[in-house]
Amino acid sequence: MPNPIEISLLDYHFEAAACDAVLTVMLNKSDRDYSTADELCQVKELARFSYEEIGAAVNELYRRGFLLEVKKPYGYVYAVNKLRISNMEFVYGA
Numbered sequence: 001m002p003n004p005i006e007i008s009l010l011d012y013h014f015e016a017a018a019c020d021a022v023l024t025v026m027l028n029k030s031d032r033d034y035s036t037a038d039e040l041c042q043v044k045e046l047a048r049f050s051y052e053e054i055g056a057a058v059n060e061l062y063r064r065g066f067l068l069e070v071k072k073p074y075g076y077v078y079a080v081n082k083l084r085i086s087n088m089e090f091v092y093g094a
Contacts, residue, residue: 014064018049018057023066026080034070034077 014020025045026033032043037058041051049057058078061067066085067078 014057014060016053016057016060018046018053019060021046021049022054022057023061023080023085026067026078027085034079036075036077039077 022040025040025043026035029043032040037051037055040046040054040058046054058067062069062078066081068081069076070079
């Protein structure tokens with residue numbers, strides 16, 4: 001079975017506008033899992049969102065259990081709690 005080229009979310013209803021985009025980026029870009037909100041603000045796919053919108057999304061995702069807070073020597077980063085995401089679809093390419 002080939003590896004999926006993308007993981008998309010199905011039918012989650014988030015309050016913060018950037019939640020779907022933040023979670024999708026963190027799921028699909030391995031270098032963006034274990035990131036701070038500041039680091040997520042630098043991602044081109046999230047450029048349409050302000051710092052405040054990304055921060056609100058990270059807070060909501062953490063509060064609802066979609067993100068885990070991980071202590072690092074330089075502070076806290078957020079990682080996707082893959083066990084919490086039951087509604088995801090794997091997209092396969094040609």
